[in-house]
Amino acid sequence: MKDKVLKDIQKAYRNHQKKLVILLDPDKTQIADLPDIVKRIHQLNTNCIFVGGSLLFKNIIDEFILHIKQLTDLPVVLFPGSAMQISNQADAILFLQLLSGRNPDYLIGNQVIAAPLLKQTDLEVISTGYLLVESGRETTASYISNTKPLPSHKPEIAVATALAGEFIGNKLIYLDGGSGALHPISLNMIKMVSENVNLPLIIGGGIKTKKQIRAVFDAGATVVVIGTAFENDEF
Numbered sequence: 001m002k003d004k005v006l007k008d009i010q011k012a013y014r015n016h017q018k019k020l021v022i023l024l025d026p027d028k029t030q031i032a033d034l035p036d037i038v039k040r041i042h043q044l045n046t047n048c049i050f051v052g053g054s055l056l057f058k059n060i061i062d063e064f065i066l067h068i069k070q071l072t073d074l075p076v077v078l079f080p081g082s083a084m085q086i087s088n089q090a091d092a093i094l095f096l097q098l099l100s101g102r103n104p105d106y107l108i109g110n111q112v113i114a115a116p117l118l119k120q121t122d123l124e125v126i127s128t129g130y131l132l133v134e135s136g137r138e139t140t141a142s143y144i145s146n147t148k149p150l151p152s153h154k155p156e157i158a159v160a161t162a163l164a165g166e167f168i169g170n171k172l173i174y175l176d177g178g179s180g181a182l183h184p185i186s187l188n189m190i191k192m193v194s195e196n197v198n199l200p201l202i203i204g205g206g207i208k209t210k211k212q213i214r215a216v217f218d219a220g221a222t223v224v225v226i227g228t229a230f231e232n233d234e235f
Helices: 002-016 031-044 061-071 104-119 138-145 154-170 187-196 210-219
Strands: 017-022 048-051 077-078 094-098 125-132 172-176 201-204 223-226
Touching: 002 017, 002 094, 002 125, 031 061, 048 061, 061 077, 094 104, 094 172, 125 138, 125 154, 154 172, 154 187, 172 187, 187 201, 187 210, 210 223
Parallel strands: 017 048, 017 223, 048 077, 077 094, 094 125, 125 172, 172 201, 201 223
Antiparallel strands: none
16 A cells, blocks of 8 residues: 555554654664664564664665565655655655755755655655754754754744644654754643644654653654664663
8 A cells, every 4th residue: 555654654643542663774773783673673562664864874775674674564664864865665755844944955955856766666755844853952964954953942933833834735743853862852842733733743852761752642742753762772
């Protein structure tokens, strides 16, 4: 089914179910370690695997995903930092619009470059409004995109930005503190966005404990993404 990943998330949203996602960065993950990593992912009852990073030094994304697919039936979704990070080996791709910034390259420029390439693949393309939120220090995502994150103490700005994403036609809203975030996104911000936007929310960045995961779900997230904490074996 072409829209399987999105439909699964939308079904979870309607039924107030929750989904845990592990984010793997090919730069930080050795292919030889993938069997043990995938075993840990299964032990956490993960629903999906995201693959990508803000800046990739290794041109191994096809090989990386193929190895994952040999080890699990979980859907693999591209979380691309640029138009370079496209692989037909994945099941789907988050077609990201960086709505929190004002850099046209990340609002439409990279999307125009990627669109003809995606048209030639079998990937499920999922329109996603992406909001970077200030997390205690500058992250790779904010540096590479040359954009300021949303202020963490201004949830009303996040609400207005997420609403704009919904009205534009995005299917998902992703609030992210960025890789290596010092602090997770505030529960108040998540709650306010959840109450005002009729779309599933993906939340990532700075989440380090199972208690925090539960709190983020309770605040209104449909999907929680764990990256650095999983890399550091904190779960």
